[in-house]
Structure formats: structure tokens, C-alpha cells
Amino acid sequence: MxxxxxxxxxxxxxxxxxxxxxxxxxxxxxxxxxxxxxxxxxxxxxxxxxxxxxxxxxxxxxxxxxxxxxxxxxxxxxxxxxxxxxxxxxxxxxxxxxxxxxxxxxxxxxxNAPLVQSATLPVILYINYPVQPIRFKTLNAEKDLSEFSWYTSSDKLTWTKVGTTYKYTPTANDLDKFLKFQCIAKNCSAEGPVFEIISDMPIEEMGALPKCPFEKRHEHTQTRLSGKQIRVVSYNTLSNRYSETNSQFPYCSPQALSIDYRKQLILKELIGYNADIMCLQEVDHMLYLNYFKPKLAKSFKSIFHKKGNRISEGLACFYNSNRFKLLESKQLVFSAEIRSNVLFRQKWNLIRQSDVIKDCFVKQPTSLQVTILKSKELNEIIIVANTHLYYHSEANDIRLLQASIATDYLKHVFNRYKRSSKGMRISVIFCGDFNSVPTSAVFNFFSRGVVQHTFEIDEETLIRNICLNHPFRFGSACGTPDYTNYTGDFKGCLDYIFYDENSFKVAGCIPFLEETILSEKTALPNEVFPSDHIALVANLEFK
Known part of the structure; x- marks a missing residue:
């Protein structure tokens, strides 16, 4: 039967x-x-x-x-x-x-038998680098009870069993062989059918890492700062969630898109900046836990939040534990807070006037990560904000609302610390991928502190003369460079380090690379650029 x-x-x-x-x-x-x-x-x-x-x-x-x-x-x-x-x-x-x-x-x-609903294997597999299924989803299954097997084959006909755990690290004996992952999902009372996937390409050996253009930028960051100066990095590292196939980046080889390859370049780049605070976007959760966090633990402590508390990539803040003490960390998910938090009642009343805006806004997992750091050397507290605003090119209204809600919350946090931290100066640094060019309402909002904007309710009705403002004096530490994002479809400035001009002055911005270098291999990412974004690096000095 x-x-x-x-x-x-x-x-x-x-x-x-x-x-x-x-x-x-x-x-x-x-x-x-x-x-x-x-x-x-x-x-x-x-x-x-x-x-x-x-x-x-x-x-x-x-x-x-x-x-x-x-x-x-x-x-x-x-x-x-x-x-x-x-x-x-x-x-x-x-x-x-x-x-x-x-x-x-x-x-x-x-x-209700257990079931593996979906899973894939990385396109490129390297010897000596752990492999695990991507987007592994199950139904009615318990991972600890399920059975996992790995097999290798030279011809996809005859298979040799090589592993029995969820992860497998190919060895030199697996070179040029295909890899098969097999799972029997189980729970305490039943087991499901056998699920298996086979790699499209055989296991390879990774060559030596190349010399990269970011190493030229490292010449400006060879020593760590001290005293009144701090070095801040903002960097969208490109999640493997969006790069695991090269459909978005057809000019980039699968080998260069492999997260096992890219993560090494990202780490090398970050270490070379000798930063004090690093705000990263599109950080894969497991990559953070298993790679970036332990690799940087000698100099940095860190906080990670999944986007919307549910997506496998998110925001990470690394801070120099020799110079800063963590006071508090929180993530604000805009779509979750907008309807319930009294701080945003006015914005919600605006948003819900338009079904189009409301439906789009509440669907987004966009988040604000706030990390409160106290200097161990100075009488200073820094509110470090990190975000990745909604990406869609036609969503300027959504991004502006997200930016305004973010500053409303930062104002609340600022005032709270101002009241409770007598004698200490409170400052704000706001980093991120704002998906907004320098001519956008979002950039004007941050840099000017106020913006008049017209929101469309529907095709025939507009909400006119809406004034959005915030109390901070923000400057862009790296100005408005020509390119912080350089892909085949878009080339421009989307990323910024906004700093509190009442507290800081810019002591230096690490130079950006010439476009001839960016375009040498068509666009980013490629063999020498691990992300489609370019890191922003600025030296700030307390006044």
C-alpha cells in the first residue's frame, strides 16, 4: 500500500x-x-x-x-x-x-504529514565553504526531528552519501562533483515524503581573492581615530536574497555573485576602514550570525534586526566596543507602529485619506534601527539611526512619509535622553540607503528640516500644502556624490550619512572612486566590488 x-x-x-x-x-x-x-x-x-x-x-x-x-x-x-x-x-x-x-x-x-515546501541550493558551490539549502520552508515539520542527507556524484546517476546534517562542507574529494540535498521532513508523530534537490553546477575551488579598488580607499583609513573624532560607515552590502541568481545583474558572473565569495570582500573592505560605527543595510541574518558578527567581534559589538521583524535580511549596527557603551537598541517597523503609536497619529490621519498610499504603506516591512551609544572617552551620547527606505522608483510619497515618521521617533528619543541625561550632550547620526536622489523631497526634508509636499489621494484629488518638518540640523557628511549605487539599470546617489551639525563637523570624507573604475566591468557588483552600492565613509569631529 x-x-x-x-x-x-x-x-x-x-x-x-x-x-x-x-x-x-x-x-x-x-x-x-x-x-x-x-x-x-x-x-x-x-x-x-x-x-x-x-x-x-x-x-x-x-x-x-x-x-x-x-x-x-x-x-x-x-x-x-x-x-x-x-x-x-x-x-x-x-x-x-x-x-x-x-x-x-x-x-x-x-x-497533515510534514512537508518540505521549497528549498534551493546556491548556484555556485565551493570546497571548504559550508552549504545549506536556501529558502528552506516546511509545513508541519520539526527541523530537529527531520532527516537530512547529502550526496555527491560525477554524473548525477551514481550518488555517494557524504553528510547527514542540515549543513555540509564540501571537501577536496568533492571537487568537480554535483551535490544533492535530501530531506525527510518529520514531526513527533509522522514523516513526509522524500524531498531532494540537485545542484546545477559541480563544486568548484575558489581562487585567490583579487586586489580590489576599495583598497585604494583604505589608504585614507589606515589608522583608527581617537579623541573627538569618530569614523562612520554606511553601506548597503547587497543581500544574498536578491543576488542568489544573476537575473538582476546579468553582467556579473555567478562566481562573483556567490555569497561565499562576496562576504570575504565585504569583510575585507569593512575591516580596512578602521571605523567606529558601521551601519549596514541588506545584511543576511544567517550571514550576520555565522560570519560578520564573529569575524568582527574582536573590535566590534553589534545589533541586528530583521527587516520588518520577519524578512531574512535586515539592518546591522557595529560599534567599536573600546570607544562606546550600548545604552539601548530598538527597531521601529513603520507599518506596525503607524496605526497604534500615538507619536504618529497625525501621519496616520494623513495616510489613511488615500487608499493607494495606505495600502502600499502598510504592506512595507521598512524599518528604522535606533542604537543609543555612550562615549567612553567624552561626555557624549549618540543616537545612531539606520534605515533602508522603500525602493520603488514611483514611491516618493511613501519614502517621504517613512522619513518623516523616522524623524518624529528620533525627536521623541532625543527629548527623552535630553531629560534623563543631565550634563551630557545628545547627538544624532542617521545613516542608510534612502533610495532618494539629491533632488528628491526626502533629501530636501533631511537637509532643510522642512518640506512642502503634495500628496495624491486618487487620480482626481490632491492633498495640497502639507508641511513636514523635523527639529534637527542635518548635514550630509559625504555631500551628494555622483554615485553610491551603480548598476546596469540605475546609476546615482541614494545613500547618505546625515549628521547633527549642532554637535559635529566633518573632519574628512573618504574619497569616492572615479566612474572609469566603476564602469570597468560594466557595473556593480562584480569580481572586485561585492555590492551594487558603494560604502560611505566619513570622519566626524565633536565640536
Whole structure:
């Protein structure tokens, strides 16, 4: 008796029946041999599910010109048919030892069996670099109970088992071989079908890292700062979530897009800046935990927040633990706070006047990371803000609202520390990928402190003369360089380090590279630039 799987998909309010079907003709020739997936609503009855399943198979048979084959189907318990008016969800939750029969094939029906819903392997695999499945998603499964296996093969026909854990590190013996990942999802009461994926390309050996243009910038940051000066870095490091295929960057080789390759260049670049504060965007969560955090731990302590508290990439702030003490860290998810936080009541009243703006705004996981640092050398507290505003090119209104809400919150934090930290100066540094060019309302808002903006409610109605403002005197530490983002589709300035002009002056901005260097390999990223963005590096001095 084979196995069929009947699952309740609560997130979509559906139930699905999955089983392997093989139908042959009188000559024992195979007509159908494939997995059948039949889906109905949770409240639909069993009769509807079985009828839908039969119709699905009939369509397949029609395509093979075998429409006359009879399809018998049943769902029984102890030899008795389950009543056809029973809801699908009820069968899953209350019936046991159910047998599913179709076309003379009999299956034991496994209820809510564990399932691997999706997983992929990295495009490029290197020896001596750990591999784990990307976007690994399961249903009704417990990872600690599930069974994992890794295999290698030279021809994808004969496989040799080489690992039995969730991660596997290829060795020199695996060079030029393909890699297969296999999982049997399990929970405390059941196990699901075998899931497997095979790498598209064989395992390679990574060559020596090249000399990179950012090393020229390191000539300006060879020593650490002290006293009244601090060095600040803002850098969108390009998440592997967006670079794991080269469809977005067709000019970049898969090898150069590999996170195992890029992470080494990113680390080398960051270390060479000898910074005191580093605000990073698009940092992969697991990469932060397993690579950047431990590799930088000798000099830096750090904080990481997933974007929207749910997406696998997010914001990271690294600070020189010899110079700063952490007082507080928080992430503000704009879409989660806008409707409930009294600080933003006025903005919410504005946003909800437009269904278009409201629907877009509340869907975004955009976040603000706020890290409060106290200097160990000076009587100074720095509020370090880090963000990555919504990216869409036509979403200027959304970005401006996000920026305004961010400064509202920073004003609140600033005033709170001003009241509680007598005798200490409170300053603000705001870093990030603002996805806004120097001519945008967002840039004007930060640099001028006030902006008049017209928001569109719908195609015929506008909200006019809305004045947004903030109390800070922000300057852009690196000015408005020609390029902080350099791709095939866009080349321009999107990233900034905004600093509090009441507290700081710019002691120096690390020079940017000439466009001839950026364009040498068409665009970024490439073999010598690990991200599509360019790091901003500025020396700030307390006044």
C-alpha cells in the first residue's frame, strides 16, 4: 500500500490531497505516471474533493487520448465510505486509518504529514565553504526531528552519501562533483515524503581573492581615530536574497555573485576602514550570525534586526566596543507602529485619506534601527539611526512619509535622553540607503528640516500644502556624490550619512572612486566590488 497525503493549509484556508498516480493500458504501457495535487477549500466536502480529483485526471487522460478509461475513487475507514458531505477539514482532524483508492491503486492516507515546501541550493558551490539549502520552508515539520542527507556524484546517476546534517562542507574529494540535498521532513508523530534537490553546477575551488579598488580607499583609513573624532560607515552590502541568481545583474558572473565569495570582500573592505560605527543595510541574518558578527567581534559589538521583524535580511549596527557603551537598541517597523503609536497619529490621519498610499504603506516591512551609544572617552551620547527606505522608483510619497515618521521617533528619543541625561550632550547620526536622489523631497526634508509636499489621494484629488518638518540640523557628511549605487539599470546617489551639525563637523570624507573604475566591468557588483552600492565613509569631529 502506497502513501497519499492530506493536509490542511490554514494560511490559505484550503486542504490538499497529494498522491502518486500511475495508470497503464491493456498492454501494460504507462499512460500516466505523475504526482497529482488536488486542492479544495477547508469547508468543501469530501464529495467535492473526490469529484475535483477525478475531473483533473480525466483532463490528463484526454490529453493522452485515453478518455475512455474508467476512474473509480473512494475514501474509506474500516471498509466503509466516509460520508460525502463531510468537510475536508473534519476528515483531517477527526478520522484515522483512512484508505484512499483510485484506479485500483490503494494508499494509506497520512493526515497533515510534514512537508518540505521549497528549498534551493546556491548556484555556485565551493570546497571548504559550508552549504545549506536556501529558502528552506516546511509545513508541519520539526527541523530537529527531520532527516537530512547529502550526496555527491560525477554524473548525477551514481550518488555517494557524504553528510547527514542540515549543513555540509564540501571537501577536496568533492571537487568537480554535483551535490544533492535530501530531506525527510518529520514531526513527533509522522514523516513526509522524500524531498531532494540537485545542484546545477559541480563544486568548484575558489581562487585567490583579487586586489580590489576599495583598497585604494583604505589608504585614507589606515589608522583608527581617537579623541573627538569618530569614523562612520554606511553601506548597503547587497543581500544574498536578491543576488542568489544573476537575473538582476546579468553582467556579473555567478562566481562573483556567490555569497561565499562576496562576504570575504565585504569583510575585507569593512575591516580596512578602521571605523567606529558601521551601519549596514541588506545584511543576511544567517550571514550576520555565522560570519560578520564573529569575524568582527574582536573590535566590534553589534545589533541586528530583521527587516520588518520577519524578512531574512535586515539592518546591522557595529560599534567599536573600546570607544562606546550600548545604552539601548530598538527597531521601529513603520507599518506596525503607524496605526497604534500615538507619536504618529497625525501621519496616520494623513495616510489613511488615500487608499493607494495606505495600502502600499502598510504592506512595507521598512524599518528604522535606533542604537543609543555612550562615549567612553567624552561626555557624549549618540543616537545612531539606520534605515533602508522603500525602493520603488514611483514611491516618493511613501519614502517621504517613512522619513518623516523616522524623524518624529528620533525627536521623541532625543527629548527623552535630553531629560534623563543631565550634563551630557545628545547627538544624532542617521545613516542608510534612502533610495532618494539629491533632488528628491526626502533629501530636501533631511537637509532643510522642512518640506512642502503634495500628496495624491486618487487620480482626481490632491492633498495640497502639507508641511513636514523635523527639529534637527542635518548635514550630509559625504555631500551628494555622483554615485553610491551603480548598476546596469540605475546609476546615482541614494545613500547618505546625515549628521547633527549642532554637535559635529566633518573632519574628512573618504574619497569616492572615479566612474572609469566603476564602469570597468560594466557595473556593480562584480569580481572586485561585492555590492551594487558603494560604502560611505566619513570622519566626524565633536565640536
Amino acid at each position: 502506497g502513501r497519499a497525503y492530506f493536509r490542511e493549509l490554514k494560511y490559505s484556508n484550503q486542504c490538499e490531497l497529494v498522491f502518486p498516480l500511475k495508470i497503464t493500458n491493456d498492454k501494460s504501457e504507462t499512460i500516466i505516471e505523475q504526482e497529482i495535487r488536488s486542492v479544495r477549500q477547508r469547508t468543501d466536502n469530501i464529495h467535492s474533493l473526490l469529484e475535483h480529483t477525478v475531473n483533473k485526471i480525466k483532463k490528463i487522460l484526454e490529453q493522452t487520448q485515453n478518455a475512455t478509461i474508467e476512474i473509480n475513487i473512494s475514501l474509506t475507514q474500516n471498509g466503509n465510505d466516509i460520508p460525502g458531505n463531510t468537510p475536508c477539514a473534519t476528515v483531517i482532524s477527526t478520522y484515522k486509518d483512512v484508505v484512499f483508492t483510485i484506479c485500483k491503486q490503494t494508499f494509506k492516507l497520512i493526515m
